[in-house]
Amino acid sequence: METPIFLLRYDTECPDSEIMSGFLEAVIKRHKAGEIPITLFCTGETLNKRRHEFHTFWDEVRDSGYIDVQDHSYSHIGVGYEESRALAVIQADYQHSFAVHEDVFGKRPIGVALCGVSDSGRRLNGLDEIEKSRQELAMLAYLGIKIMPARLTSIGRGQFCSYAEMGYSDIMGYPSAESDTEWLWNKDPKTALSYVKKVVDEYWELGQHGSLIMHDWCQWQFGSDKELGLVQKIADYIREKGFRLATVSDCYHNETLWRDHI
C-alpha cells in the first residue's frame, strides 16, 4: 500500500461569531501558513450567519491547496438514522445549504460530512441498511455529492471505498471516526493528546488510513490555546508516524486510493 493517509477535519457548525472569534484567523495561520491539510465541513446556517467572515477567509485560503471547504447540511439534519425526517425535508435542507455555499465560496460543495444528531432515533450501521437511508443516499447523489463518509454496513470502521456496490461508482467513501466530542469535550487537552496518540498508533499498526473528527467549537473552547496548538501537536505526531495528511478533495482526485475498494 502507498503511504497511509490521515484525514483531519473541522465540522464547522457554530453560527455564533462571538464564541468563534479568532478561529478562522487561527485556521489560516495554523493550516495555510503551517501547511497542514484540513477540510472544513460547514453548515449552511453557520455560513449564512457569518457570511462576511467566511467570504474573507475563503478569499485568503482558496488557492493554498491546504484548506478544503465542503458541506455539513444547513441545519445539522440527520441522514442515516432509523427515524430521520421526511426525505423532502432533508433534501430541502441540503439544497438550502448548497445555495449558501455557492454564494459565500463561489462553488458548489461535492462533499458532505454526515451529522451526528440525537432527534432521529438509532444511527444506522450503514446507508444501505434500510430503504429510507438508501433513498437519502440517492438524494445526495442526485444533488451532485461525490465525497461521503464510508458508511456502508459491509465496510465496518470505514476506510476509503467506492460506493459502486450501491450503484454509485463515482462516489468516494472516506474514513470518518474518533470525534473530539468523545476525546476533547470537557476534558484536559493533555489527556486528549495522549488518547489521540494511541488512536494514531492503532491505525498505523493495523496498516489503515486514519481520521479524526474535530469540531470548530470543541477545538476552540477546549483546545490548549487560541492558536490551535493542540491540532499542531496532533498533526506533528501523525506525520512523525509516517502518515500523509490530506484533504478529502485531494483523496477524491487520487482515484487509485478508492476506485478499486468496494
Ligand SMILES: [Zn+2]
Ligand atoms: Zn456536526
